[in-house]
Amino acid sequence: MLIKLKLISYSAPRVESLEARMGRMESMLEGLKTQIDILSQRGEIDSAIEDVHEVLPSSEEREDERTLPPLPDILPIVDEYFSSTNRLLPLFDQSKFMQMLRGWYSTPDQRDSATWAAINVVLALGLLLQPHIDAGEGLTVAALVKNAQSVLDDIVTREEDILSAQIVLGLCILFQESPDPQPASVLVATAVTLVHRLRLYSRSGQENLSQADVRQRDRLFWIAYVLDKSISLRAQQPPLLSDAWTDIDLPEVDPIDGAGVVYNLQGTSKINFFRLRVQLGIIQGKVYDWLYSVTADKLLSAAKEQFVQSIEYTLHQWEESLPREFMPDSLLESASPGVVQHLASLHWTYLHASAMIHRAHSHNQKWIQIILQRSAIVIDKPIRCALTSPQPSLPGSWSKLVGSSRACMKLWDSMPIYNESLIW
Structure with a gap:
């Protein structure tokens, strides 16, 4: 069954309000560095990193610090990412990314902050769920995330290209691994701004793009959509992408490049x-x-x-x-x-x-209170409770949930x- 969506058309004041909200949330990006400590509980982050809470230097100050390990050292991590995470959530086109990666090493005079951030995001995603990989000393998820965050100002103000959206969505995926949805929600707000700026929700104006480029744009829209809806429900706050008619179809069941397919x-x-x-x-x-x-x-x-x-x-x-x-x-x-x-x-x-x-769930305080009261009675007077106290009502489909x-x-x-x- 084909499910189609569309985006609600907003009036000018509504658009201005939304953009103002996006602007405020983008200003919070700097505060995300404090959330790296959440990732440190996963065990992948070196506890020796103690300067996370310091103010990140400007991109100009960090330009000379944009270094990466030798290419042979990071290729196993990149390969792991594209064989697992990216195969399921196709954030990057592998051939284009590998071309960009090799260009970073072969033409140092053409390096830019967006390429550096993208490589750091891919390395972080490759390491996050694959601790068996020998990443070498100093190459940690925290350090890689911090690198990418340090140039976010440059990323979100770039000319219109999908690399900016890919970087921000990659960071969203990383921060979604945290039990706290707030950092990811801030990044998703920025990602949605880029989705609107790039018009990823619409096929109009894409006549001159290749099928591969159209497919990649569609996938970025759906990744942003999934992250937005997931964080919205977790945080119980309104989503930023509203369901409405659009000409973006669901991902194919059997795409030509096998994206998403798992045997x-x-x-x-x-x-x-x-x-x-x-x-x-x-x-x-x-x-x-x-x-x-x-x-x-x-x-x-x-x-x-x-x-x-x-x-x-x-x-x-x-x-x-x-x-x-x-x-x-x-x-x-x-x-x-x-x-x-x-x-x-x-x-x-x-x-x-x-x-x-x-x-x-535990956020349903009324139901939790009923359960706690029932438990207190059972513990205090179990026999009388069994005879006189009615069993509290259970949520629907309780057996299935259990x-x-x-x-x-x-x-x-x-x-x-x-x-x-x-x-x-």
């Missing part, structure tokens, strides 16, 4: 991770719009219940589309280590959306690398 180790089954993630992002957007937005607060209970049933059915259909080999209890035997983390994140996102539909949670926790316990962003 099980036996080669007998496959999915398109990227397409599935976009479909899940659309569902996340509906969960917020229909159940958590200001408009949703004004709906009658009967209307809300209809929305719950509709979204729950759509989410169920999404889960049913997954082959058995890619369910949580089969992932470790079916998927390579380089993609297990991403596939696990897919199931956690599904579980989070399901919990948010039924408000079975079963999915247990499956995800078993997978979590078996994974070699823990991801704190999966905790909510």
